[in-house]
Amino acid sequence: MPLSLLYSSLSPLHFDFFTPSPSRLESLPSPLPMAVSEESLRQSAVDAQAEAVRALKALPGAPQSEIDAVVEVLKAFKIEAGAAARRLQAALSSNGDGSSSSTREAFHQAVVNTLERRLFYIPSFKIYRGVAGLYDYGPPGCAVKSNVLSFWRQHFVLEENMLEVDCPCVTPEIVLKASGHVEKFTDLMVKDEKTGMCYRADHLLKDFCKEKLEKDLSLSPEKVAEFRHVLTVLDDLSAEELGAKLKEYGITAPDTKNPLSDPYPFNLMFQTSIGPSGLSPGYMRPETAQGIFVNFKDLYYYNGNKLPFAAAQIGQAFRNEISPRQGLLRVREFTLAEIEHFVDPNDKSHPKFVDVANLEFLMFPREEQLAGKSAQPIILGEAVSKGIVNNETLGYFIGRVYLFLTQLGINKDRLRFRQHLPNEMAHYAADCWDAEIECSYGWIECVGIADRSAYDLRAHSEKSGVPLVAHEKFSEPREVEKLVIVPSKKELGLAFKGSQKMITEALEAMSEKEALEMKATLESKGEIDFHVCTLGKTVPISKKMVSISMEKKKEHQRVFTPSVIEPSFGIGRIIYCLFEHSFYTRASKAEDEQLNVFRFPPLVAPIKCTVFPLIKIQKFDDVAKTIAKSLTAAGISHIIDITGNSIGKRYARTDEIGVPLAITVDSTTSVTIRERDSRQQIRVSIDEVASVVKEVTDGRSTWGDVMWRYPTHSALHAGEE
Amino acid sequence: MPLSLLYSSLSPLHFDFFTPSPSRLESLPSPLPMAVSEESLRQSAVDAQAEAVRALKALPGAPQSEIDAVVEVLKAFKIEAGAAARRLQAALSSNGDGSSSSTREAFHQAVVNTLERRLFYIPSFKIYRGVAGLYDYGPPGCAVKSNVLSFWRQHFVLEENMLEVDCPCVTPEIVLKASGHVEKFTDLMVKDEKTGMCYRADHLLKDFCKEKLEKDLSLSPEKVAEFRHVLTVLDDLSAEELGAKLKEYGITAPDTKNPLSDPYPFNLMFQTSIGPSGLSPGYMRPETAQGIFVNFKDLYYYNGNKLPFAAAQIGQAFRNEISPRQGLLRVREFTLAEIEHFVDPNDKSHPKFVDVANLEFLMFPREEQLAGKSAQPIILGEAVSKGIVNNETLGYFIGRVYLFLTQLGINKDRLRFRQHLPNEMAHYAADCWDAEIECSYGWIECVGIADRSAYDLRAHSEKSGVPLVAHEKFSEPREVEKLVIVPSKKELGLAFKGSQKMITEALEAMSEKEALEMKATLESKGEIDFHVCTLGKTVPISKKMVSISMEKKKEHQRVFTPSVIEPSFGIGRIIYCLFEHSFYTRASKAEDEQLNVFRFPPLVAPIKCTVFPLIKIQKFDDVAKTIAKSLTAAGISHIIDITGNSIGKRYARTDEIGVPLAITVDSTTSVTIRERDSRQQIRVSIDEVASVVKEVTDGRSTWGDVMWRYPTHSALHAGEE
The missing domain is CATH 3.30.720.200 (Signal recognition particle alu RNA binding heterodimer, srp9/1)
Known part of the structure; x- marks a missing residue:
């Protein structure tokens, strides 16, 4: 591999112009970028190429032909970056009724405002001014979460007969020593030497470099290249290297300008003490996986001493972040859903792989990343047969994760499976892929799917002295x-x-x-x-x-010792991305207002249907109650809205929490059912309402299917907005 | 109230004989027993009365008539206690097929052995020798838990349109200072002065008194009475009183016989530190309720600024017990499901109270407890109208809890609602009732239903400065x-x-x-x-x-400030009691073995049905797979057992994890379905199997209903055991 991804692979022609001198690089290890987003990669390419053009032009006697060539490359890069930005914009904007958020930031603000105002989530302990990195799910958010987890159980645990377990969060130290978390689960931190205030060392360096690049117009091309390079290799810097950079740039505490300590590792686990003696240190688990590994022996026995089998766990996990950023994406407590699929290392085939082999979706293999290309649609079966994905079982889970996410409502054009680069992977791992979802924060890792070989079971075998192994009986x-x-x-x-x-x-x-x-x-x-x-x-x-x-x-x-293939789901991250992918705005009927809508599929929607008596009269209220009872009996979550608001206001209110269907009671024999996104209405008799709603919200029929069977109700109710 | 419940109310006649001298009592506060179980109360009554008889007989010149009277009372007490024991025995024994565990302890062991062997639960971190008070749910336990929680959501949240929220476990100190937990959530602890080993002070005193009473035959009647009295008032002793007793009795550390420290309060919360500075103390929440209270303002707004409404939360809670005992009942981490129903203190009526008013079940009001009586069936409507239960809303929840528990499979004869005695209740509480379930550990508090008045909201209003209040708009x-x-x-x-x-x-x-x-x-x-x-x-x-x-x-x-009525469910305790109430044994066909069965209702059963190919041939395997697919499509959790075991062995294995229905594939056109408890079988065609199973496991039909529609299959499959 050449020294730097950005300069070498994207602009081989003018490599020499803006590569930092080798001596400066000595302190920087592995030059490969970790988890660089496609977008930042593209933008960096454009910026770097522009620098190259500038530098070349400034060079006395540079041949015009060479300048032209460089300018051509720059144009190509700009077109590519522009296309990426337009794809993003298309995804962000609404269903084509003309209204769209004009920028990513505006879109982000619109989603977050709606989510907070409608209590999808609430900063925890708000009346006490909150705690960074802790959030509550309010009623609609909690319902969405519960629906996502139910579907996860249905899609993975039930479908694959997985052994689900439920282990405590409080974990004794020895378990997390064996797993390596006590020693290695750290971020590098610096302290304000006077106030004791703590910062993540890499954040300070990142902020410094970004600000320099954005605001300092006098930077030399060499400096620009250097700061860019630092940003690229940031995640790979050791404590010493980070400390040297902070010193070199004279970075001080942002709040006080006081000098900073050297960076040192801070363990991200919440520590506590088990029992009253103070002699049994424990931690709040940073992941749920360890609870499964330590139970391997019992679970293997439970499965009739047969491989392969998978165990699964849903539960809380904890990371005491130094300084949480990025809202719901980087939090101190979160729900994980993890699967550990134990398999014979000599046979990683999967009998159900054929079921997913024909799926085609965006994959971003290692080689494409290193070549500076972008994610491409690949047929999963080919990815496995060509050896891009290490084995069938890993491939099977990639396919199942794709189906899970897209059925939840994740936009498949903004979902990609990115393979880990060699320096991202633990030495023992056979292959790792992240399901990354694009949202206003960039491409976010939401599911990790890793073949961790025999590492975890071996680690616990060694520490505990209990052999965690499987047996293959020979026929003779x-x-x-x-x-x-x-x-x-x-x-x-x-x-x-x-x-x-x-x-x-x-x-x-x-x-x-x-x-x-x-x-x-x-x-x-x-x-x-x-x-x-x-x-x-x-x-x-x-x-x-x-x-x-x-x-x-x-x-x-x-x-x-069996190998383990581990799909690990960050439920909160998936839900946040789902919020963004489901959100759009449309103009009100009077065109004086932008109305917010979440286009949740019924599977995910926090409430499946609302019931509105058109006007406040007893007989309509009675019908509404009768319908509510039949909905409850059918197990359909619903609300009755008997506020005196106009029907349009009431529609807008439920659209904003993503309720798929609204029933308006405007007679004592039949009612209308309105679909959220098309705003089409049908007229259905009262005794059929619950079964029609159930059919659509269960997913047995689409709205299109039932539309044919009932008369459409074309007159918009007074005030549909 | 007289000095001591046991002596005064049960044996007024000979009160003087064995009441400790007032001087010894001076250090003992409130003489009322806290949460004394009915059984221990009865046994204490018998023991005390027997002592009275002995003492009276020993008294020179005691009139025979008086002795006779005392003996009569003793006989009556013995009959009552014997009846209670028989009721228990009847409940513990099997469905009447002759086999029954002969003692409570043997029954307990049989349940626990089965639960551990079949991985309903597993001591956590077993390969590292475990941690006291931490348990995992293994696959069947985890499925039962998940089913119980789903039903809880259906029965409470959906049915009552509650606002469910989901708050973090990590909680900053200020919240738990406001709630009083930082100051008061403690147990009294003593330390071995040499080794530092910790013990619960009340446990040591309890164990000492119990052992004296059981093993020291030379005890004087006064001493017997004294030790009994100590046991009765144990929970009410202050640190000083407990310390004085330990000193008086010369109690030392059980493991080393070293001297003990004075008792001092140990806070039961797991403490941690939020963020890296070490300056923000936090705790793992001891209950989920506080997360709701601090969100009151937002939730009230979400509900359209209208009362009453209820919020609910399911989640983990933590108590760092000094020395956990009682297996799954007293653990360091557990799942709570809590409801906070906010209501106008001037109007605690409930519109749906009529739906539960006619229910009749065992209630144990304060007065009956103080009079030494036992729980009696009471009609809920009468309990409210007579003022035994403080208000309709409290009564409504008592009724709903009764329905919830009995529909899960809790035996209604071993479920009682016990009112708190005045000294058990917080000063601010209006009324409290515990749903207590009888199991081999005695009567266990599984659900608390308390009218906590405005206490919690006021406490957080004061601490945060944010008014947590409701508004009643006047019509004029x-x-x-x-x-x-x-x-x-x-x-x-x-x-x-x-x-x-x-x-x-x-x-x-x-x-x-x-x-x-x-x-x-x-x-x-x-x-x-x-x-x-x-x-x-x-x-x-x-x-x-x-x-x-x-x-x-x-x-x-x-x-x-609204009042809050709080039903709080200890999910793990309910599940453990459910395990006991569902468990029975029956003799195998050959009568050489006792087979274990859990009679879980389909709602709770971890797996709804098993599929057995009768013999190992390809065409039966194919049919089994076809059926499995149709079951998955219908959302029915199931397993295929293709081990070569006899069909009887396979039935026994699934009975032991409480699977209600078993499908045996013995032809390519139709199969048999066997019901777990009756062991009756019907023959059903292959394409109808999934719908029949769904009908029964959904609860739309009973086994009795479908029995009539299909031919019974009378020949037991080879080897039904």
Whole structure:
């Protein structure tokens, strides 16, 4: 790989102009960008190329042909970036009735305002001025969450017969030492040396570089390139490297301008103490997965000692972020839904892969990222057969995740599966893909799908001493050659007394090669010097002290540590992206107002239907109550709105929380049902209402299906807005 | 109230014989027992009476008539206690097929063994030797929990249009200071002075007294009475009283016999720190209710500024128990489901009370407890109209809780609603009832239903400064007299300069009485000395500095703090009791084995149906797969068991996790469906199977209903056991 993705692959022609000198780079490790968004990548390409053009033009005697070539590349980049921006804009704007938010930020504000005003979420403990990174789901948000989780259970747990478990959040330290979280689950932090205020070191460096690039017009091309490069490699910097950069740039505490401490790792787990003694440290779990791993043995037994099987868990997880940003996307407490699919490492095929093999969707393999290309539609079956995706089981889950997200209402054009770059992946992982969803914050990782090989089970086996392994019984025994080392405890005891035990253990621990060498030496010379680490010295071993042989043995089974394939869902992130993808605005009938709508599918909608008596008279109220009862009996969540507001206002109010159907009671025999997005209405008799609503909200029929069966009601009710 | 419930009300005749001397009692406060179980009450009555008989017999010259009278009372008590024990036994034993666990303990062991073996639950982090008080739900337990919570949502949230919210577990200190948890949510603890090991002080005293009573045959009647009394008042002892008792009895650390520290309060919340500074203490919430209270303002607005309305929340709660006991009943992390129903304190009627008024079930009002009686069936409507239950809304929830629990499968004969005794209730509470369920641990509080008046909202209003109030708009304005105090800032400023602000505030803060007195004095004398606390001194106030008047004002609304009625469900406790109430054993066909069965209603059953190919041949496997697909499509959770076990073994395995229906594939056109408890079978064609199963498991039909429609299959499949 060349030194820098941005400069080399996007602009090979003028690589030399704005590559930082190697000496400055020495302190910067792996130059590959981590999780760079497509959009920022494109914009960086345009910016870098523009710099190149400028620099070339400023160069005395630069040949016009070369300048033209560079300008051509710049134009191409601009077109590509413009197309990406338009795609975004198209996705953000409304259903084509003319109104659209003019910018990403305006769109973001419109969604967030609606979400907060209608209590989809609420900053937690608001009356006490809140706590950064903690949010409540209010009534409609809570209902959406509950619907998403029910569908997750249906789509994954029920469909695949997964073993669902439910483990506590409070976790003793030893478990998270084994998993590596106590040592490694950290962010680098700096402190204001006078006030003690804490900051994320990378945030300060990022903010500094961004501001320089945006506001300092006197920057030399070299400086521009340098700051850009820093932004690219930010996530890979060590504490020392980050500290050096902060010092080099003279970065101080943003609030006070005081000097900052050196960066040091801050563990992101909420720590607590289990029991009253203060001697049992514990943490609030940072993920739910560990609860499954430590139960592997029992779950394997529960599954009849058969592989493959999957366990699943939905629950709260906690990360004590240093300084939470990005609203609902980076929070200190969140709901995870995780699957651990245990599989024989020698056979990662999946019997149901055929069911998803023909799906085609945006994938962003490692090679395309490194080549500076963008995500492309790929047929999943081909991705697996070509080896782009490591194995069928991983591919199967990628396909299932795609179906899950799009059925929830995620826009498939703003969903991509991005493969981890080599430097993003843990050394033990076989392959990792993130489902990334584009929203106003950029491309957001919402689901991680990783083949973690045998790492987690091995880690807990080692720490606990309990073997977490699977067995493959052979249909008939297989003959294998096995090394057998039998130390003679008696002879060793006579010769070495108290050291006998350690010497015995050291002999038994010899590798096949060591043992066979010893055997040869003992046979030729009768004695050998043997180094015992645990004693820290060498002892003479004679022939009678140990017997070494290769024996043929019949084996009836193979014992191995299963691989685990882990799809891990950030439920809050998925829900936030769903809010954005579902949101649009349309002009009111009088065109004096923009009305907000969430186009949730019935599956997700917090309430399936509303009931409005057209005017406030007893007989309509009675009909409304009768209908409400039949809806309750059918298990359909609904509300009755008997406020005296105009019917249009009432429609607008329920559109704004994404209620798919509205029933207006305007007679005592039949009522109208209005669909939220088309605003079409049909007339249905009172005793059929609940079954029609159920049919549509259960997903058994579409609105289009039922439209044909009933007379349309063309006159808009007074005041549909 | 007389001094001691046990001695006075149950045996007034011989009260004097075994009442501890008043001097010893002085250190003991409120003599009323807290949450004493009916059974222990009965057994205590028998024991106490037996003591009375013994003491009387030992008394020289006691008249035979009096002895006879005491013996009669003893007999009556024994009969009553025996009946209670038999009721329990009847409940514990199986459906009448002859097998029954012979003791409560054996029954307990049988349930717990089955639950652990079939992974209903698993001690958490078992491979690391676990953590006391933390349990995982394994696959069937997790499914039962999920079903119970779904039904809770359906029965309460959907049926009553409650506003469900979802707040974080991590809670900043200020919230829990306002609620009183930081100060008062404690248990008394003692430490081994040498090892630092911690114990619950009341547990040590309880264990000591129990052991003395059980094993020390030489105890004097006075001592027996004393130890019993201590057990009765245990929960009411202060730290000092507990410490004095431990010292008096010479109680030492159980494990080491080392001396113990004095008892001191240990806060039961898991403490942590929010953010990296270490300056923002937080706790894992001990209940979910506070998240609702702090959101009252927003929720009231969401409900259109109308009362009554209810908010609800399901979530994890945490209590860092000093030494958890009682398995799943007293744990360190648990799921709560809480409802806060906000209501006008002047109108606690409920429009749907009529729907539950005719229910009749076991209630245990305060008066019956104090009179030593037992719970009796009472019609709910009468309990409210007679004032036994404080108000209709409280009564409505008691009725709804009764329906919820019994529909889950709780045995109505082992469910009672016990009213709190005066000393159990917080001073602000209007009335409290616990739904108690009897299991092998005794009567267990599973749901608390409390009218907490305005306490919680007031506490958060005060601490946050945000008024958490409701408004009642008057249909026409009402005239009220109001005090109006208008300090003259100009005059006060001239006279007192910098102190003007504090004096102004002090004047405005005067009570009506103070202000009217000042007005009178100013009018008569023109000046008055006024003490300003915030200045710490007295200042002379003259007539021109303040105007005080009573003015008639028209008020358009009443502003008040709503009362809250709180049903709070310990989901884990309900589930454990449900396990016990559903469990029974029956002999295998060969009568060589006891088989375990959970008679879960379909609503609760972890899996609704199993599919067994009778023998292992391809065509039966294919049929099984076809049926499985149709079950999945119908949303019915199921498993296929293709182990080669006998059909009887396979039935036994699914009975043991409470699967209601089993489908055996014994042909390619039709199959048999077997019901778990009756073991009856019907024959149904393959394309009807899913709809029949759905009908029964949805609760639309009973097994009895469908039995009539299909031919019964009388021949037991080979090996039904």
